[in-house]
Amino acid sequence: MWRSMRERLSRRMNITWFSLVVSLFTTIVFHAPLMRAVVEGDASWLIIASFVLLLIVVNFLVTTLLLYLGRMVGRVLMAILMIGNAMSLYFINTYEVLLTRQMMGNVFNTRYSEASAYIGLDATLYFLLLGVLPALYILLRKVDYGTLRRFAFSVVASLVAIVGVGAANMNSVLWIDRHATTIGSLVLPWSYIVNSIRQYNYVCMLNRKPILLPDATVTNTERDVVVLVIGESARSANFSLYGYGRDTNPLLAADSVMALKARASATYTTEGVKAILSHKPVKEYYEALPDYLARAGVDVVWRTSNWGEPTLHNVARYEGVKDLVTTYPEAKGDYDEILLCGLSDIIEEAACAKQLIVLHTSTSHGPEYDKRYPKEFRRFVPACNSVEVSKADRAELVNAYDNTILYTDYLVHTVIEALRACEGVRATMIYVSDHGESLGEDNLYMHGMPLDMAPREQVDIPFIVWTSDDAEVREDMTTVGHYHVFHSILYRLAVDSPVYDASLNIFKHGE
Ligand SMILES: [Zn+2]
CATH class of the missing domain: 3.40.720.10 (Alkaline Phosphatase, subunit A)
Structure with missing residues (x-):
């Protein structure tokens, strides 16, 4: 049995199938909290279906782009993101946090002594099973990158699907606007990447010299503390x-x-x-x-x-x-x-x-x-x-x-x-x-x-x-x-x- 599995794994996998496998894994495993939030936000069936489709297509597209254009670099990047996703999911599930800009600020400001306080058996399991294991699969699975034509077809088909979903949801703008913060903080890995960049800009802003207030004067010499x-x-x-x-x-x-x-x-x-x-x-x-x-x-x-x-x-x-x-x-x-x-x-x-x-x-x-x-x-x-x-x-x-x-x-x-x-x-x-x-x-x-x-x-x-x-x-x-x-x-x-x-x-x- 092991031999047949090894043989199957040593065969090259077509890039389309590989991207689909990675996309489905990412959608199902890492986006359960997002889907829960969408359903609890009283979304219509159209919005719920659109989210599922969009997650699958966008993850598929990004995987295809990274793999085809980035090859090994693309894989390493995806492997790192897989681990990032696993740890984010652990925090979302355990502490019900939203990965907003502020939350990323908390993460970067946490000292090691504090960070170690969060790490228990569950965190280790998330890290190994949902992070390291899929990362290894992404790094080691042999992939047939296919022709430029097939790549172009995948990209165009994905874009058409994305535009189609967007067009079908013209009337959902209000709902999306109302839930933007929650949604934006639960889409992995975008939530922590985008919000980390936003936090970085924010910190740069804070480290600037402050705007001085107009001079103040002490008006008496009595002892006050x-x-x-x-x-x-x-x-x-x-x-x-x-x-x-x-x-x-x-x-x-x-x-x-x-x-x-x-x-x-x-x-x-x-x-x-x-x-x-x-x-x-x-x-x-x-x-x-x-x-x-x-x-x-x-x-x-x-x-x-x-x-x-x-x-x-x-x-x-x-x-x-x-x-x-x-x-x-x-x-x-x-x-x-x-x-x-x-x-x-x-x-x-x-x-x-x-x-x-x-x-x-x-x-x-x-x-x-x-x-x-x-x-x-x-x-x-x-x-x-x-x-x-x-x-x-x-x-x-x-x-x-x-x-x-x-x-x-x-x-x-x-x-x-x-x-x-x-x-x-x-x-x-x-x-x-x-x-x-x-x-x-x-x-x-x-x-x-x-x-x-x-x-x-x-x-x-x-x-x-x-x-x-x-x-x-x-x-x-x-x-x-x-x-x-x-x-x-x-x-x-x-x-x-x-x-x-x-x-x-x-x-x-x-x-
Ligand atoms: Zn505080």
């Missing part, structure tokens, strides 16, 4: 301060903090952090709050255990976990409390009267919630410690997530304690999350849904404020957002700026 704690993937629904049934905020509950209702203006880190540090929603790259204040003479400290921050140009003291572990070897470097080391000293040794300290945390970052807190915070048990969240027991997943909120409660409370202990300083603490998180509601996990489609779990975020002088929050601040941070901090540091927008300052003006 603001600590801005940026949360990661924290959703307000799981904070007892926001009415959650479990006591996840035992410490903050006794701290007389104000918990404002808030909505994120993004569902992923880079855009969420950008919004927190921006004076208004802008597409262009404007000077971020830390740079702006540093230029105005404010002492700015940035500490981070996270990523996705805009490039900061003026902040003299920028410390990542590695720097902090070197400075504070006795601290627990694995958890976010390392960001709090020596906080009182920093405030005491401030270079000037006004000070902004930003702590960019990563406490509720999935999928391994259980690894984000020391074991004494594993209070809700059993806590899920699997990387494959979609297979995890939901209750256990929520337990692990709630423990991260419990740990956040401890971190923010510790910041407030440190501020309370500082004498002669008027202090403000603002804790705000970059976006929320899905924990299996509607079968969604993590975050990153396009904002207009995002469920409230990914959008409703905590916005917690504490001040040493019991400053009051305005009554009309019923729902706030990321852009309130910039103006409220300007106000509390007594910084005067032409871009200051009083309507976005959450605090009541003093007499």
Whole structure:
């Protein structure tokens, strides 16, 4: 039997058949999530049939073009794409993600230590069975490339079919327009190729020098310090301060903090952090709050255990976990409390009267919630410690997530304690999350849904404020957002700026 199979494999396969086999494999195996999305999007039978036909024809055409024109180079390229498709499918199926530009940004920004958190048995199986195996077939199968005439016939026939499908769907334009983001993010490999290029352009844009804001001035010499704690993937629904049934905020509950209702203006880190540090929603790259204040003479400290921050140009003291572990070897470097080391000293040794300290945390970052807190915070048990969240027991997943909120409660409370202990300083603490998180509601996990489609779990975020002088929050601040941070901090540091927008300052003006 083996011999006959070997003989058959050693015979050359006609390029048309080979392209058809590859195309059918790609369509059936890698586009099940796309077809599911099309069907769930209430598409008509015409649209569903058109998608199937289009996928087969386009994949056939591309395979034929790559093989005939590229020969071995074409095969290597196809083999690489096969592996790319397999891994993309794993992420789509496991985390229900859409491979949008933003998601590709998340992928490129993920450090190895984080990436390894995603790799379990399933990922390995996807990689080997759906990636490596078909890649080997593509590389090794002998193919009869045929004549130029047959090649031309295949290309023309495919193009005619594509035009025909397009013409039949003239009336589907509205449907396609409405579902463009979802569809575009599920067509493999185009989703990750096109969106990677778009992300690359976006990053190039971000690395440009920012547009400077008009100069700001510090208007008095009183000692003011603001600590801005940026949360990661924290959703307000799981904070007892926001009415959650479990006591996840035992410490903050006794701290007389104000918990404002808030909505994120993004569902992923880079855009969420950008919004927190921006004076208004802008597409262009404007000077971020830390740079702006540093230029105005404010002492700015940035500490981070996270990523996705805009490039900061003026902040003299920028410390990542590695720097902090070197400075504070006795601290627990694995958890976010390392960001709090020596906080009182920093405030005491401030270079000037006004000070902004930003702590960019990563406490509720999935999928391994259980690894984000020391074991004494594993209070809700059993806590899920699997990387494959979609297979995890939901209750256990929520337990692990709630423990991260419990740990956040401890971190923010510790910041407030440190501020309370500082004498002669008027202090403000603002804790705000970059976006929320899905924990299996509607079968969604993590975050990153396009904002207009995002469920409230990914959008409703905590916005917690504490001040040493019991400053009051305005009554009309019923729902706030990321852009309130910039103006409220300007106000509390007594910084005067032409871009200051009083309507976005959450605090009541003093007499
Ligand atoms: Zn984030």
